[in-house]
Amino acid sequence: MNALSVSPRETGGLSVSVVVYRPERVQLMRTLASLRAAxxxxxxxxxxxxxxxxIVDNGGLPDIGAELxxxxxxxxAVSTISGHGNVGYGRGHNLAIERARSSFHLVLNPDIDIDQDALVTAFDFFDAHPEAGLLTPRIGDESGHLQYLCRRYPTLLDLLIRGFLPGRMCKLFAARLARYEMRDLINERDIVWDPLIVSGCFMLFRTQLLQTLAGFDPRYFLYFEDYDLSLRTHEFARVVYAPAVRVLHHGGGAAGKGAAHIRMFAASAFKFFNRFGWKWL
Structure with missing residues (x-):
């Protein structure tokens, strides 16, 4: 397994892509402010x-010229990529990934607040661990609680429970969900090597590796593109959960976003299982 390693402190530096579609302006400004501080x-x-x-504008980017x-x-160095329409989350990031000339590339959601020391800590980690190709951070929610966004391979039942059951009903499947969400391994302190699937809200890659993978699979419009990319990354490099790198996530799941998102979730799940194998129960 070759991580295509390069020191993050080489001259290529860091590139960051943020894909937006009708973003909430206040939250986007918070994300960009936290990125600037980091x-x-x-x-x-x-x-x-x-x-x-x-900044990849899939549509509806507000006037943020002064902030940029x-x-x-x-x-x-700030570039806005626009005019391509709403091509989906993964294809939007790919427009930036193919332009990147950095040593490292950060795939970043517009609903993430980055801890001020997060990038320093991440670069230190990559310097010390050349085998690491993709880093996922400790992701907290707005109350400060840890979000368990690393995953084992899902079954269809896991996705239905996690995504669509009311909270009180999910409690009936607590042990099952805990296993799927790797709660036995993911915590505030311990580095965890090779979680099978990590969240696309913050994925810090070695750029050469990410470009070797050709970025996200464009067949996913929304949802499961990060599952797909995570699994393919393991073929070339190690993936690491590094809790000393900290971010805050304001996002939510598909269930509360209406019928259109539920349809997209189902379509992407079908593509994912068709590619990597179906597990039902």
Whole structure:
């Protein structure tokens, strides 16, 4: 297994892609502000590291020109990719990934607040562990609780329970969900190597590895593109859960987003299981 390793402190630096579709402006500004602070801390630790941000506009990007100019004043190179329409989450990120000339690339949701020291800690980890190709952080919710977003391979029943049952009914399947969500291994302290599936809300890759994988599979419009990419990553490099790298996630699941999202969830699940194998119960 070859991680296609390169030091994050080499001249290629860091690129970041954020795909947006009719984003909530206030939250997007929070995400960009936290990214700016984390990048400032990173350059404070490693002054030669360059950072390039790609905002991929799948539609409905508000006027944030002043805020992007502020990022540029902080020595971030900022590009907006637009005009392609709503091509989906993975294909949107791929538009940035194919342009990236960095050593490392961060796939970032517009509903993530990054801890100020997160990128410094992540770069230190990659320097110490050349075998690591993809890093997932400790992901907290708005109450400060740990979100268990690392996964074992899902069954169809796991997805139905986790995604669509009311909370009180989920309690009937607590042990099953705990296994699926790796609650026996994921915690606030311990590094966990090779979780099978990690969340697409924050995926920090070695760029050469990500481009070798050709980014996300464009057949997924929304949902399961991160499951697919996680599984393919294991063929080339090690995946690591590093809880010292910390972010806050404001996102939610498919169940509360209406019929259209439920249909997209089901269509993507079908593609995923057809590719990697069906598990029912």
């Amino acid at each position: 990048c400032n801390a990173l350059r404070g630790a490693s002054p030669d590291v360059s950072v390039e941000l790609f 100019d502020e990022l540029r004043l902080n020595d971030l």
